[in-house]
Amino acid sequence: MIGAPHGDYRVSRGVDPAQLRAVAELFYGPFGRKLSGVLLPRRQEAAIRLTASALCPGEVYAAMDHDGVLMGIAIVRGRAPVLCPCRADVVDAFGRLSGGLRWLVYSLAVRRARPYPRSTRSIEGLVVRESSRGRGIGTAMLERIIEDARLEGAHELELVVGDTNPARRLYERVGFTVIKRGGVGPFARRFGFKELLTYKLQLVTRDAWQALRAEGAAR
Ligand SMILES: CC(C)(COP(=O)(O)OP(=O)(O)OC[C@H]1O[C@@H](n2cnc3c(N)ncnc32)[C@H](O)[C@@H]1OP(=O)(O)O)[C@@H](O)C(=O)NCCC(=O)NCCS
Numbered sequence: 198m199i200g201a202p203h204g205d206y207r208v209s210r211g212v213d214p215a216q217l218r219a220v221a222e223l224f225y226g227p228f229g230r231k232l233s234g235v236l237l238p239r240r241q242e243a244a245i246r247l248t249a250s251a252l253c254p255g256e257v258y259a260a261m262d263h264d265g266v267l268m269g270i271a272i273v274r275g276r277a278p279v280l281c282p283c284r285a286d287v288v289d290a291f292g293r294l295s296g297g298l299r300w301l302v303y304s305l306a307v308r309r310a311r312p313y314p315r316s317t318r319s320i321e322g323l324v325v326r327e328s329s330r331g332r333g334i335g336t337a338m339l340e341r342i343i344e345d346a347r348l349e350g351a352h353e354l355e356l357v358v359g360d361t362n363p364a365r366r367l368y369e370r371v372g373f374t375v376i377k378r379g380g381v382g383p384f385a386r387r388f389g390f391k392e393l394l395t396y397k398l399q400l401v402t403r404d405a406w407q408a409l410r411a412e413g414a415a416r
Pocket residue numbers: 227321322323324325326329330331332333334335336337357358362363364365366367370
């Protein structure tokens with residue numbers, strides 16, 4: 198874990214596995230109820246347990262204060278496009294029949310989904326504790342994610358957000374632009390938005406990337 202200090206907090210990439218529960222709790226705040234009964238079980242405790250079990254510690258960015266209290270989290274994926282818990286955890290969360298069926302659907306979806314190319318990173322969730330919002334923590338986490346992706350040679354970052362989410366302003370401020378819109382149909386009322394927007398941030402153009410590689414090879 199490497200942390201960059203920002204006054205009273207630091208942004209780290211990767212968390213201790215023992216912190217996954219706290220990460221899942223923070224994630225549950227804004228997203229839990231929207232996903233409950235769909236991707237997550239209705240009971241809060243079961244939903245948090247399932248989320249924690251589906252997370253990989255290396256994919257979590259965390260903003261922590263100096264006492265180790267989580268102030269914000271972001272989940273960044275390189276290849277797998279969906280959360281992917283193991284069968285036993287899904288059965289444990291939804292019960293044998295419903296869990297078994299959901300597991301089948303999850304597995305088919307994972308098999309069908311095209312893995313992201315190595316050059317794309319996906320931000321699957323960015324959450325700052327309510328009492329800590331508006332102090333630049335979300336921006337600092339995004340900047341760290343962008344910097345890491347650039348250093349690792351990624352071409353682009355992607356994320357999906359509801360059209361009514363005020364976080365759009367933050368994403369647009371750091372340079373993300375909308376590349377796709379898709380309606381959510383009957384889920385509009387529950388989600389509180391009608392469309393999901395896919396945003397992309399181009400880190401370096403393909404031509405520029407190839408030129409850089411050629412330059413490196415020539416040295
Ligand atoms: C979006 C979020 C991560 C921003 O974190 P933050 O630490 O408050 O962000 P910053 O302080 O760096 O920047 C604040 C910007 O976020 C926007 N914002 C979005 N929701 C906000 C909120 N509830 N409170 C304050 N600012 C919010 C503001 O427009 C502000 O932009 P501005 O500075 O241009 O006015 C945070 O509001 C949050 O956790 N929201 C709930 C979860 C969510 O919707 N996540 C995004 C979808 S994945």
